[in-house]
Amino acid sequence: MRISQLAAATEIPVATIKYYLREKLLHEGVLTSATQARYDDSHVRRLKLIRALIGTAGLSISATRQVLLGLENPPESGHDLLGIAHHAVTRTAPDDVDLSPAQRLLDRWGWGAETCDRDTQAALVDALHGLSDAGFDAPAALLDRYAAAMRDIAAADVESVPTDSAEAAMRHVVLGTLLMEPVLLAMRRLAQQSASFQRFGEAES
Amino acid sequence: MRISQLAAATEIPVATIKYYLREKLLHEGVLTSATQARYDDSHVRRLKLIRALIGTAGLSISATRQVLLGLENPPESGHDLLGIAHHAVTRTAPDDVDLSPAQRLLDRWGWGAETCDRDTQAALVDALHGLSDAGFDAPAALLDRYAAAMRDIAAADVESVPTDSAEAAMRHVVLGTLLMEPVLLAMRRLAQQSASFQRFGEAES
DNA sequence: TTGACTTGGATAGTCGCACTCGCCAATATT
């Protein structure tokens, strides 16, 4: 398969494929001469994955590269799988952030603050900050309900990881974490619409 | 308060405040002369809100403008409040998308497909497409668990809407929807880390 | 074999977005 056919098969412009090659998101084809290379199914699959990560999950080029690198070099520890996915979507926190608001919550929920990633905790603190800056005070009871729901989801996530192959586990964890986020957000919105209709909407329109 | 003091109070550069004024995100101050205007607390609060929407919720300038416009002109119907928030984070779908995958799910979950927004359904379809393009098949049982969790969350969202003032309800719905998303995602990641540690991590490091 | 087409590789250009800068005449402040 040559590059123009690869482009046709994936509906991605040739120029963009060349760009992904330059950026090392896509592995090179087999050179058959100085100006000719062959591509195969692995390139098609990889391109679909790249587009899902960039388009659906909203990752940047460099975050995508990190994720793909991680997928190719699976870490030993099962627990580190998550790190690859989480690191891709979490900006690194400065040294001087105050994590205590997050840690109070983690303690209350029994999530073991010491086992949780610093940057992820900082992301929670940041997000809560955004809320209060906007003048929105989230009652503790509401956060507790959210936390309970998220614990269910995380339990489902972890339970559904296949144990047979490290390769499969890797893919599952990373993709399930990153690509499921938009699914979950869309679900929440639909559930809100459904609930809101039952509560407010029956009467009108 | 003049613009430089407003800038100092919010830690936003004067040039940026001027930009927000141009973009109609921030209402004008009271002109005291041709080259002088006064600002007050309402401007400080508004700027914090703007930064939360742009920074924390990740909205674009124009989406932020829509949201702020909506906050100032509350719709009659309680059910339309959500529309403002959801429209800001959901790109409009082309006419020819096939919503049936979403509708099958909505039916199964009893969420009343006909009461749900087209664009939001399309967002779900898109997100699911991303998953399968990446070669990740989400078992129906897993999606069902996610849906149950999201129904809990949406129920909490809807129940916590204050009923006393339309103004307050408006703020609550819009901000609770938009600014809570990053909170929920951070919670999920932390819950995953906690669950993953209990499942895989006990032994090592 | 020959002439039109394609390719890999590299460089440069585009586009949208969110700012950021510079300037100026008209005030304010001291």
Add this chain to the structure above:
DNA sequence: AATATTGGCGAGTGCGACTATCCAAGTCAA
């Protein structure tokens, strides 16, 4: 009066993700 600040506005910047153009080398149909 001297100095600093402001509103308003046009232009510039930096970044990220492409997109376009070239060219020499190679391929393919006739």
